[in-house]
Amino acid sequence: MALSKDQQGELFIFAEATLWSFFPIITILSYSKLSPLISLAGSTLFAALFFAIFLAGKNKWQEIKDLSVLGDIILATLFIGILYYFLIFTGLKYTTAGNASIISLAEVFFSFLFFNIWKKEYLSIENILGAILMVLGAVIVLFPGEIKLNLGDLLVLAATIVAPFGNFFQRRARTKVSSETIMFIRSIIVAPLIFLLALLLNPHLPSIDDFRVSLVFLIINGFFLFGLSKVFWLEGIHRIPVAKANALSSISPLLTIFFAWLILRNTPTIWQFLAFIPLFIGTLLLTKRVKFGLTI
Secondary structure, three states, X not given: OOOOHHHHHXXXXXXXXXXXXXXXXXXXXXXXXXXXXXXXXXXXXXXHHHXXXXXXXXXXXXXXXXXXXXXXXXXXHHHHHHHHHHHHHHHOOOOOHHHHHHHHOHHHHHHHHHHHHOOOOOOOHHHHHHHHHHHHHHHHHHOOOXXXXXXXXXXXXXXXXXXXXXXXXXXXXXXXXXXXXXXXXXXXXXXXXXXXXXXXXXXXXXOHHHHHHHHHHHHHHHHHHHHHXXXXXXXXXXXXXXXXXXXXXXXXXXXXXXXXXXXXXXXOOHHHHHHHXXXXXXXXXXXXXXOOOOOO
């Protein structure tokens, strides 16, 4: 039996959420031999290769010649490709995959603040309650039974604050060129810049053997997580509303906790589950009749 358009969209979003749930885990595994910045540069390089193949397959190379969109893409690259992922990759060095994935849900809250309160749109009771629940969930995961801040958690939280600024410029660029073009240009800018930054901070490059050990994780990150999962997201929101897609994809942190337990042996904590509940419900309430996109 053929699937309806909505069912196809939901499947794409669930596939994206499942793939993206592995992102913190694969990234942490790459740190066994590589620094966070080298891992980010390598992952982004493979993402650029993925989108180059994708653009060639869809014959969209001519979009790169549109210079009118370059300013917005560069600003989106600065906020998301560099700052957002720099904070995420560095944060994952100091926190667990489960914590990072749960805290990442706070991006929904900050996107709500940026795109809706900034525009002074009407706020429903559901939106206000959702915002309160999102704050509660973030507080639980940041302060799990004690007043003690974890550097990694704070860096991931900072990334969720930065993301809406990049999404603003990405949405504006998207009115002129495809998301694949934005992702390709962003990737080819980010990879050499992050690699150069890594060299400036630590001139001692990893050995060939170190790269070889982590190569599979960089390829998975670049092709499947930075690449294929984003294509699934784009295909999903082409078929169902973005707000619904945001709500469906919020299941990703729960999957991360499960897979981190299986792969990394990170035992889930009661605080992670307690934080996930208000964050998940808050996501559902905030995305009700609210139109904003999350980071790609």
